[in-house]
Amino acid sequence: MNREELIAQIKIKQSFLCVGLDPDLEKIPKHLLDCEDPIFEFNKAIIDATKDFTVAYKPNTAFYECHGSKGWESLAKTIDYIPSDCFVIADAKRGDIGNTSSYYAKTFFETINCDAITVAPYMGEDSVSPFLSYENKWVVLLALTSNKGALDFQMLQDKTGIRLYEHVIKASSKWGNPDNLMYVVGATRAEEIQQVRALAPESFFLVPGIGAQGGSLEEVAKYGWGKDCALLVNSSRGIIYASNDVDFSEKARHEAKKLQQEMANILVIKGMF
Amino acid sequence: MNREELIAQIKIKQSFLCVGLDPDLEKIPKHLLDCEDPIFEFNKAIIDATKDFTVAYKPNTAFYECHGSKGWESLAKTIDYIPSDCFVIADAKRGDIGNTSSYYAKTFFETINCDAITVAPYMGEDSVSPFLSYENKWVVLLALTSNKGALDFQMLQDKTGIRLYEHVIKASSKWGNPDNLMYVVGATRAEEIQQVRALAPESFFLVPGIGAQGGSLEEVAKYGWGKDCALLVNSSRGIIYASNDVDFSEKARHEAKKLQQEMANILVIKGMF
Numbered sequence: 138m139n140r141e142e143l144i145a146q147i148k149i150k151q152s153f154l155c156v157g158l159d160p161d162l163e164k165i166p167k168h169l170l171d172c173e174d175p176i177f178e179f180n181k182a183i184i185d186a187t188k189d190f191t192v193a194y195k196p197n198t199a200f201y202e203c204h205g206s207k208g209w210e211s212l213a214k215t216i217d218y219i220p221s222d223c224f225v226i227a228d229a230k231r232g233d234i235g236n237t238s239s240y241y242a243k244t245f246f247e248t249i250n251c252d253a254i255t256v257a258p259y260m261g262e263d264s265v266s267p268f269l270s271y272e273n274k275w276v277v278l279l280a281l282t283s284n285k286g287a288l289d290f291q292m293l294q295d296k297t298g299i300r301l302y303e304h305v306i307k308a309s310s311k312w313g314n315p316d317n318l319m320y321v322v323g324a325t326r327a328e329e330i331q332q333v334r335a336l337a338p339e340s341f342f343l344v345p346g347i348g349a350q351g352g353s354l355e356e357v358a359k360y361g362w363g364k365d366c367a368l369l370v371n372s373s374r375g376i377i378y379a380s381n382d383v384d385f386s387e388k389a390r391h392e393a394k395k396l397q398q399e400m401a402n403i404l405v406i407k408g409m410f
Numbered sequence: 411m412n413r414e415e416l417i418a419q420i421k422i423k424q425s426f427l428c429v430g431l432d433p434d435l436e437k438i439p440k441h442l443l444d445c446e447d448p449i450f451e452f453n454k455a456i457i458d459a460t461k462d463f464t465v466a467y468k469p470n471t472a473f474y475e476c477h478g479s480k481g482w483e484s485l486a487k488t489i490d491y492i493p494s495d496c497f498v499i500a501d502a503k504r505g506d507i508g509n510t511s512s513y514y515a516k517t518f519f520e521t522i523n524c525d526a527i528t529v530a531p532y533m534g535e536d537s538v539s540p541f542l543s544y545e546n547k548w549v550v551l552l553a554l555t556s557n558k559g560a561l562d563f564q565m566l567q568d569k570t571g572i573r574l575y576e577h578v579i580k581a582s583s584k585w586g587n588p589d590n591l592m593y594v595v596g597a598t599r600a601e602e603i604q605q606v607r608a609l610a611p612e613s614f615f616l617v618p619g620i621g622a623q624g625g626s627l628e629e630v631a632k633y634g635w636g637k638d639c640a641l642l643v644n645s646s647r648g649i650i651y652a653s654n655d656v657d658f659s660e661k662a663r664h665e666a667k668k669l670q671q672e673m674a675n676i677l678v679i680k681g682m683f
Contacts (some may be wrong), residue, residue: 159510161513197506197510199504199506199510199511199513199514199517200510200513202482202513202514202517202521203513203514203516203517203520203521204521205482205483205486205517205521205522206479206480206482206483206486207479208482209475209478209479209481209482210478210479213478213479228506230504230505230506230530230533231472231503232503232530233470233472233501233503234555234556234557234559234623235557235559237432237470237472237473238472240434240472240473240475240476241472241475241476243476244472244475244476244478247476248475248476248477248478249478257503257505257530257532257533258532258562258563259530259531259532259552259555259563259564260503260530260552260555260557260559260560260564261557261558261559261560261561261562261563261564262558262559262562263557263558263559264557264559265559279532279533282507282532282533283507284507284508284533284534284536284537285534285535285536286507286508286533286534286535286536286537286538287533287534288534289531289534289535289581290531290532290534290574290577290578290581291532291533291534293566293568293574293577294568294569295566295567295568295569296567296568296569301563301566301574304563304566305563308562308563350507
């Protein structure tokens, strides 16, 4: 999916919601555990319930890999099941020397047909660029993450006061462009989002951290708004585990709809219609 | 495998060689492609041929994942096949928020029984610590990598001249210790290895970059030697693709033996016997 198509979906669905598909056998409803593939059945129900309100899905590979090859089958089936009008982000946080990154790109853009993959920037340009060589595919590069550990290295300043995450954004903007490169910017650091936005006015931000991690949608929109919205705000646990009973998909739909309605209001205020 | 056992293996085999298992269907001998699981058959032959000369194996997950669930089966079979006296490093370069990293730890330390996993430090302490909570399991943290992109961020200096990779080593030495934390230090930056060693005199370094990437074993030993050796020097392509014909395992054995003999000489000179 390219940028224009993604923006069109945001307008059609009046939403910039991304639903994180992080299925955990200890948290999904017990009645699903008897299915042959509980993870896929759970995801299928969540996708059916939320697809009207979300423009993107973000399966996190950790929750699939922990089940070995069976988990990778569940992941592949899930990605196949996601409707073609939704943007699919493999939250995989890969990144290796160029030769190896090209195999990760093959994995997530060919073997399983994702639109985007999250990539860690530590190893620099040649670890990122193999992912950028695919047409209509995206890198979502870690910039300023939502967790406590973001403070350990991402905020380090060089002699002129430029922080590491700023270096990551400045350097990577030469490797890719707003048509194939997004950034992860955590909702838990709302005021810093503004500084990131100043560095990358057109780039999409994938914003985790609202809900379970404590970030606010209103603040994200206030500080992070970019050209044509340029935000994908993720919620995982707040939607998919809204209930762990037989009504889980209904409750997930309710939570997704609630966020979508808040987003629709923001899109109106921001003049997207 | 704990530190004492790893050092004992280095003494028994007179080797600090790690063989990278990066099977690529375009590079492995053609006659293996008719097997049901060419990747496993290739690895099995490489392991049989090299196990006398190597103390560690390092499968890189990218080369398995690109085949989807089938690739993960090949990976699991490979890890099961590696003899128990060899240290197994999943070269996976994972790292995510704490809750997610704990699932990656489960993947590589429980679902497949590796001794160690490579981890990217960008997301800080809570992205690394879940891997450190397992007894006799290891994190191999990216510090100074062997690729060109290492210069993009890892060498950035703060106001006092401390580089990012030095921050990574200093901070992480509070999260773990030389019994559960190693560092990736590339052979292509031999003189900088000395500076890294000064910061972490007891920690094992996993050193990629000799052979295909241009690093020298002699220089690595000269600049990188630590307490009880504390080096695992990796070779992937130089060993496993020494030949792509029917004699591939014989040639791999030859290359591994050659490196082991150089290493035995170094171990003698350094007084390990």
